[in-house]
Amino acid sequence: MEKADITFRTRKWVRPEDLNANGTLFGGSLLKWIDEEAAIYAILQLGNGRAVTKYISEINFVSSAVQGDLVEMGLTAKRFGRTSLTMRAEVRNMITREAILTIEEIVFVNLGPDGRPQPHGYTEITYDRDRIPTHHLTETLDED
Numbered sequence: 001m002e003k004a005d006i007t008f009r010t011r012k013w014v015r016p017e018d019l020n021a022n023g024t025l026f027g028g029s030l031l032k033w034i035d036e037e038a039a040i041y042a043i044l045q046l047g048n049g050r051a052v053t054k055y056i057s058e059i060n061f062v063s064s065a066v067q068g069d070l071v072e073m074g075l076t077a078k079r080f081g082r083t084s085l086t087m088r089a090e091v092r093n094m095i096t097r098e099a100i101l102t103i104e105e106i107v108f109v110n111l112g113p114d115g116r117p118q119p120h121g122y123t124e125i126t127y128d129r130d131r132i133p134t135h136h137l138t139e140t141l142d143e144d
């Protein structure tokens with residue numbers, strides 16, 4: 001798979017509840033946002049709502065953000081495994097484009113209805129919405 005550029009999608013406004021005691025953006029808020037963003041990205045790439053976070057590599061908090069800053073989150077698929085998808089993540093200041101956080105590897109695993117890893121069958125990134133699951137997981141419990 002060729003190296004793909006990161007596409008920045010979700011934007012967040014740094015609010016008072018996202019700050020640490022230092023008055024800068026709390027790392028835990030940032031990680032929550034990026035894990036959620038990665039989950040949505042993985043679900044759209046793997047076409048399966050049952051995808052879970054398996055592994056997150058070193059997290060580099062490159063610079064901080066302060067209240068009122070606009071930040072944007074980007075992800076790209078680095079590697080499609082048999083049951084896994086490895087992504088790279090970056091969060092940056094939307095205005096200055098200065099990096100705030102980088103994570104080289106976030107691995108999600110595609111699960112079957114039994115909760116075990118299941119081959120996803122994909123090898124390439126989709127830029128369309130062709131793999132979006134069509135129903136909520138709770139609606140399919142009886143059918144799976």
Ligand SMILES: CCCCCCCCCCCCCCCC(=O)SCCNC(=O)CCNC(=O)[C@H](O)C(C)(C)COP(=O)(O)OP(=O)(O)OC[C@H]1O[C@@H](n2cnc3c(N)ncnc32)[C@H](O)[C@@H]1OP(=O)(O)O
Pocket residue numbers: 039043048049051052053054055080081082083084085107109111115116117133134135136137
């Ligand atoms: C209408 C629209 C509807 C939309 C649709 C609904 C959307 C609804 C949204 C819900 C959104 C939920 C988002 C959940 C996001 C969480 O919060 S997940 C919660 C946190 N994560 C967990 O609880 C996972 C806990 N771990 C586990 O259950 C088990 O470890 C797992 C994931 C089943 C894997 O089991 P395992 O025995 O390790 O599996 P194994 O076969 O050894 O490895 C599987 C793959 O992982 C890789 N792997 C294993 N260990 C590692 C490692 N340390 N490093 C890197 N790779 C590794 C393996 O290489 C393998 O990859 P492949 O070579 O097959 O590609």
